[in-house]
Amino acid sequence: MARKFLLLCLTLCSLVQAARAADMLVLGVVPYLSARKLAELYEPMRAQLQRSLGAPVVLETAPDYQSYLARTREGRYDIIATSPYFGRLAQLEQGYVPLARPLTNLEPLLVTRMDGPHELEALRGKVVSTSDKLANLTLAAHRYLWQNGLEPGRDVTIRPAGSHANSVQALLNGESAAAIISVTTMRQLHPGTTARVRVMKRLPHITPLLYLVHRRLGATRIDGLRGQLLQFANHTEVGRLFSKELGHDGLKEITPADMKVLDPYVQDLKVILR
Incomplete structure (x- = not known):
C-alpha cells in the first residue's frame, strides 16, 4: 500500500x-x-x-x-x-x-584607440572587430563601408569577437584597427574601457x-x-x-x-x- x-x-x-x-x-x-x-x-x-x-x-x-x-x-x-x-x-x-x-x-559607431586612425581609408587592409557577423550593427557597418569605398571581405576584414565587450577588447589589444559598436552599448560598457577609445565615425541611425x-x-x-x-x-x-x-x-x-x-x-x- x-x-x-x-x-x-x-x-x-x-x-x-x-x-x-x-x-x-x-x-x-x-x-x-x-x-x-x-x-x-x-x-x-x-x-x-x-x-x-x-x-x-x-x-x-x-x-x-x-x-x-x-x-x-x-x-x-x-x-x-x-x-x-x-x-x-x-x-x-x-x-x-x-x-x-x-x-x-540606434546610432552605430566605428570606434578606435585614442591614437588610432581618423579616416576610413586608413582601415584598408586592416581588421575591424564586431560582436557577431549577423548583428544588426555589423550589417549596417557592411553597407556603410561598402558605400564609402571599402568592401568588407576584400578591402577590410570584419572579425566577430563574440560580444561588444570582446570586440572593444580586441581593439584595445591591437587585434583590430577599429570596432563596431553603438552609442547605447558604449554607455553600458565599463567606464575604464570606454575611456580608452574614441569615436572615429558616426554611422547613420538605424x-x-x-x-x-x-x-x-x-x-x-x-x-x-x-x-x-x-x-x-x-x-x-x-x-x-x-x-x-x-x-x-x-x-x-x-x-x-x-x-x-x-x-x-x-x-x-x-x-x-x-
Whole structure:
C-alpha cells in the first residue's frame, strides 16, 4: 500500500512539473551582451511580463546570433527582444507579431584607440572587430563601408569577437584597427574601457531592438500585453528606469513602415546565411 501511495505521489509531482513547464513562457533576448549583463538589464521587463501574463516567465539568450536565430525559427521563445533584421524575418516567416520598439533609434559607431586612425581609408587592409557577423550593427557597418569605398571581405576584414565587450577588447589589444559598436552599448560598457577609445565615425541611425511575441499566445492576449508593456515602459518608475538603462527612452507601437524599411537588410542577412 505504501509503495502504491509513493508511486501515486511521484506521478502527481511529475504531472505538476509538466503543467508548470507547459505554462512557462520564455523571453528570448538576442546575445548582444554577456548573459549576466542581459539578465541584469532585462529583469524588470521579465518581471513585468510575468505579472501581465499571469504565468512564469524565464529569460533566455543563446551562445551566439546564429544559435539565437535558429531558436527563434524553432519557436523556442514566446517573446523576443531581438535585432531589427531578425525581427522582420521572424514576422515574415516565423510566426511572430510586433509588440513594441524603443522611441529612440540606434546610432552605430566605428570606434578606435585614442591614437588610432581618423579616416576610413586608413582601415584598408586592416581588421575591424564586431560582436557577431549577423548583428544588426555589423550589417549596417557592411553597407556603410561598402558605400564609402571599402568592401568588407576584400578591402577590410570584419572579425566577430563574440560580444561588444570582446570586440572593444580586441581593439584595445591591437587585434583590430577599429570596432563596431553603438552609442547605447558604449554607455553600458565599463567606464575604464570606454575611456580608452574614441569615436572615429558616426554611422547613420538605424532601427533599434524590436520586441515581438509569438502568435500562439492569441490576439486578445497579445493586444493586452502590448498595452501593458507600453504602460510599464512609459508610465511607471521602474519601467522608465529600465528604458533609460537600455537607451530606449520609452517604448511605442511598431508601425508597418518600421518593418518594411528593414527589408533590404533582411535580404543582406539571407545572403550571409547562405
